[in-house]
Amino acid sequence: MYAPPNGFFHDGLDGDPELASAIRGEWARQRDGVELIASENLVSRLVLEAQGSVLTNKTVEGAAYARYYGGAEFADRIEALAVERAKRLFGCGFANVQPHSGSNANAGVFLGLLALGDVILAMDTAAGGHISHGHPATLTGRDYRIVRYGVSRETETIDRDEVRDLAHAHRPKMIVAGGSAYPRAIDFSAFRAIADEVGAWLLVDMAHVAGLAATGHYPDPLPHADVVTTTTYKSLRGARGGLVLWNDEALSSRIDAGIFPGVQGSVMLHAVAGKAACLGEALKPEFADYNAAVLANARALGETLQKEGLRLVSGGTDCGLMLVDLSGTTTGDVAAKALEAAGLAVNKNLIPFDPRPPEAPSGLRLSSNAGTARGFGEVEFRTIGGLIATVVRAPSDQRALAAARDAVSDLCARFPIYPRP
Template identity: 45%
Template sequence: MPVTHTLEGPPSVDVLGRQDPELAEILLAELTRQTTTLQLIAAENFTSPAVLAALGSPLANKYAEGYPGARHHGGCELVDVAERIAVQRATALFGAEHANVQSHSGSSAVLAAYAALLRPGDTVLAMGLPHGGHLTHGSPANFSGRWFDFVGYGVDPESGLIDHEQVRALARTHRPKAIVCGSISYPRHIDYAAFREVADEVGAYLIADAAHPIGLVAGGAAPSPVPYADVVCATTHKVLRGPRGGMLLCGSGLADRVDRAVFPFTQGGAQMHTVAAKAVAFGEAATPAFTAYAHQVVANARVLAQCLAAEGLAVVTGGTDTHLLTVDPAPLGVDGRTARGRLAAAGMVLDTCALPRPDVRGLRLGTAAVTTQGMGEAEMARVAVLFGTALRDESAGRHVREEVRDLTGRFPPYPG
């Protein structure tokens, strides 16, 4: 049975409508887009009305450079309390000694982790971009690739699983200052203990980029990187279902270095409305309802993977342990980009991603948002059929779009 997360209604746009009808119309149109199409992007979700309320609160007015009790601006007594609550909830939720909740994004959190532990020119071992690494894992278009010497490890081209022997061999050869474990498209649990063992062998820091699985960690549906990594970087949206933002978790011995890397080294004043919204999300994630939700997300993803395979798509690694899966639509006669276009026309929104073969792009999709809407295994089976229909027959897009509209109409994320 699906675990329904009932949301009580969208934020009011009445005031905005009176002041700026042009922007209000865009907000309403976006709400319509989100609620009448299937949101299958693995990095997206629907936040609760409480999170949205914090984001739209007067806390947005407050400048608060620094940390609670040591701000560079006056009038921070109340936002200090809000940030302390966010930190306390984060450390309790993830079993960490220290949490920094000020990072503006997951990329900002990774930048701060590098700033805390590394110096320009240091060698870093991370998953290569063609195998699912993030831009912050060494892309030449990103600060990481310009400031540090990245060496990329990959996955086995047959199994799609991380090649831990390659990780160990590369670490022994290059003696990196840090090893990064984490991916934007790896559907299996990360073996944090194996990475810790290699890091200890070569004297490297271990940085876990847990932007994708951290919400599952909060709900007890994925292993935690906290006992193994020196620093954990994460986002507060995705499965965690909070506001768009980042955070860092670490031991007390690195707390000061991490905090100084966030402020003042890499960013200025905290966005206190977002910090408060993170506190709300951490509180929601500590409930039994969220635990049930996280496990339902995984159950939905596994059923979706099985049913997509039955439709003829090639599922990378043969399935998933998490909220996301990657598939190759080539057996149906289309490439990743063409497939994404057909699916978008049919009302199914998702991403392309690199596959563990040279110059081949597949599809990355996830079940976090549709599970928030209350969909379960039966709906995932139906989504897979619609998926296959749209890819096999381009002319079926309009018919599939009508079925998608009917499905989403039965599971509104913001009823009322």
């Protein structure tokens, strides 16, 4: 008869020293560094515990209360709770909380509403769009015919006339609004009007602004879009995963089937529990305060960078993220490496009409989300802006990097995060 090894149900990380060392190293990196990557945030201890719970052991397929597996009583309760909270937070009629990621959410909607080969009009990744909206290297780019719109050279914002002209020229079945590196507010009503002119679905991907939209700090796409997708981390400050939101009941079976069995199988219940936890947090008044601070802190950071002589794409930001143009200073890859050495985690990024390749672009993408979650205010973000400017002006100056690293350590020590795992 098999007997589990000693400690199987009781030993924690210390049972695997090699793995423990790596996880604790990541904890120390987060503790001692400033996170400025727009695709990341810091979750609550509640979210960590929900996502690291015994739900890891449970497999289910299908919708809540209509599973293909038994033993789903509590799984159903948890998923139903996440769905109900998503609908309350965003004021919509229907929600699917199963997508493993924002990319899966988008792919599932495409599969549910479109036929292979249909035309999709979406923002070019070079202008700030997301790869899941039809980049040639992805399945969506292979399976659908993608037409791309960009931004104006003069304003570096979406050119609605270009979007309308492309829509009329190509007659897409779906128009996608929203992106991965677009810092300005989007006029969703204008996209709705264009979609109606050509008989297209309108999908809004609000992954980077969902928390702001939910709390009234960014335009709400739900009154205008046929379908809205988002991630649950980034500005929602929660578990890694995706959501699909909509109001027309006639779309429900198609969207749900696009997710399961269309693009994924079993539900990751531990992630759904983490989503339920963060959505519950987002329904509390504190979350609106958090998002107001995200905006104030982003503007403080952006203003500081501009005073230090760095240019912001489009001249500023209407959300928690911004693009910094390093042209004439250094390149994004060099700057990101130097900033990481100084304890400032950022990501290199293309800027609109970038003459440089994605591997060594002209820009950086920054966000105030994680720092705000940690408790940083405008004073701290102005300090961070000064440190960034110092480093990017002299990325090979080891003394400057060491001084910046000391300043980052001092700052982070004043705003502690979780205890050691």
